[in-house]
Amino acid sequence: MKTKLSIILLAACLTSTCSFANGSMDNSQQASKHSALAASHGTKASVQVASVASAVPLISVGSAGVVSVAAGASIIDAAVSKPQPLEVTEITITADRSPKAMLADCEE
Amino acid sequence: MRYFFIIAFLSLFSVTSLAGQASQAEQQSQFSSEQVIAFAKQVEYQAAEQGARAFIIARVGQSAESLPDGIAFTHTAVAIYSQLTLADGEVVNGYQIYNLYQKATNPAKSHLVNDFPVDFFWGAAELKAGILIPIPALQQRLIELVASGQHQSLHNENYSIIANPFNDKYQNCTEFTLDMINASIYQTLNVKQLKVNAKKYFKPQRVKVSRFKLAMGNLFVDHISTDDHSKRQIYTTSFGSIKRYLDDNDLLSQSLIING
Numbered sequence: 001m002k003t004k005l006s007i008i009l010l011a012a013c014l015t016s017t018c019s020f021a022n023g024s025m026d027n028s029q030q031a032s033k034h035s036a037l038a039a040s041h042g043t044k045a046s047v048q049v050a051s052v053a054s055a056v057p058l059i060s061v062g063s064a065g066v067v068s069v070a071a072g073a074s075i076i077d078a079a080v081s082k083p084q085p086l087e088v089t090e091i092t093i094t095a096d097r098s099p100k101a102m103l104a105d106c107e108e
Numbered sequence: 109m110r111y112f113f114i115i116a117f118l119s120l121f122s123v124t125s126l127a128g129q130a131s132q133a134e135q136q137s138q139f140s141s142e143q144v145i146a147f148a149k150q151v152e153y154q155a156a157e158q159g160a161r162a163f164i165i166a167r168v169g170q171s172a173e174s175l176p177d178g179i180a181f182t183h184t185a186v187a188i189y190s191q192l193t194l195a196d197g198e199v200v201n202g203y204q205i206y207n208l209y210q211k212a213t214n215p216a217k218s219h220l221v222n223d224f225p226v227d228f229f230w231g232a233a234e235l236k237a238g239i240l241i242p243i244p245a246l247q248q249r250l251i252e253l254v255a256s257g258q259h260q261s262l263h264n265e266n267y268s269i270i271a272n273p274f275n276d277k278y279q280n281c282t283e284f285t286l287d288m289i290n291a292s293i294y295q296t297l298n299v300k301q302l303k304v305n306a307k308k309y310f311k312p313q314r315v316k317v318s319r320f321k322l323a324m325g326n327l328f329v330d331h332i333s334t335d336d337h338s339k340r341q342i343y344t345t346s347f348g349s350i351k352r353y354l355d356d357n358d359l360l361s362q363s364l365i366i367n368g
Contacts, residue, residue: 059251
């Protein structure tokens with residue numbers, strides 16, 4: 001009986017690691033998340049969900065506003081002492097699922 | 109023997125209430141997708157309103173009651189204002205987030221993942237965000253670091269939920285964020301030098317959990333390690349300690365707590 005109880009408790013200890021998962025988990029690959037977001041898309045005029053093909057950091061170049069680093073603009077630190085409000089899209093951008101997950105959906 | 113396992117069992121549940129940087133691949137959202145979408149946009153808009161091109165962002169991954177004293181957020185990363193080209197070719201602006209996440213398949217290891225606010229807050233226990241907006245000069249350097257891809261060289265895949273920020277044996281998401289900040293400040297990717305500087309200037313968060321509980325975690329759970337801590341007390345990086353660090357060094361422009 002004691003041995004059984006110990007084994008059960010040990011098993012519970014080991015499997016309880018599943019409940020450790022609520023800190024900094026990676027939610028970008030979740031199939032359930034993608035399904036939920038897809039269902040939300042267009043349910044309200046303000047809810048648009050889209051995946052992104054590429055993302056490039058933007059950096060201030062003074063009064064000209066922002067310009068893509070990848071566009072070859074030099075990175076300068078002038079005129080960033082007075083931050084101006086930035087424009088952000090209303091579209092909700094979400095990370096795509098992994099290549100593995102994408103292909104898994106296609107396999108029967 | 110039976111009592112040992114009972115104590116171990118109870119202790120493990122206590123250990124789970126550590127900083128919470130542990131991660132797995134999947135977590136169900138506790139809120140509707142519309143709520144998460146709206147909150148993520150709210151965070152983006154508020155950061156953009158402040159003109160933040162680079163900022164520190166944090167979320168709460170487990171209930172506040174379960175967190176140790178001094179720990180308010182469980183995951184921290186860096187958000188960068190970016191040009192986003194959508195799948196249909198449309199070009200928009202928004203924030204991309206640069207994270208260190210624990211691997212689902214191997215909890216003792218981590219990987220770097222770029223995602224977006226809605227991904228970041230998906231599965232959060234509370235619709236609450238911590239925002240630290242550095243001074244513009246530090247923002248500039250963070251953007252340069254990320255745009256060059258050099259931040260990747262700061263990554264240590266060996267993960268511990270309570271990683272000691274003063275050495276490079278293990279790393280968690282918040283320590284990676286601190287390393288990115290310090291690499292930007294000191295303009296170096298030399299991790300040894302970054303750790304020397306951190307030890308001199310950074311004041312980490314003490315984690316008040318008994319050594320026994322930590323030993324149990326160390327014994328049974330891959331992502332809790334204590335062998336990088338030389339003293340009896342455990343100190344790790346937290347959102348709050350990064351806030352104090354930036355503030356103490358006049359590098360913090362603004363801090364926000366956003367509730368959904």
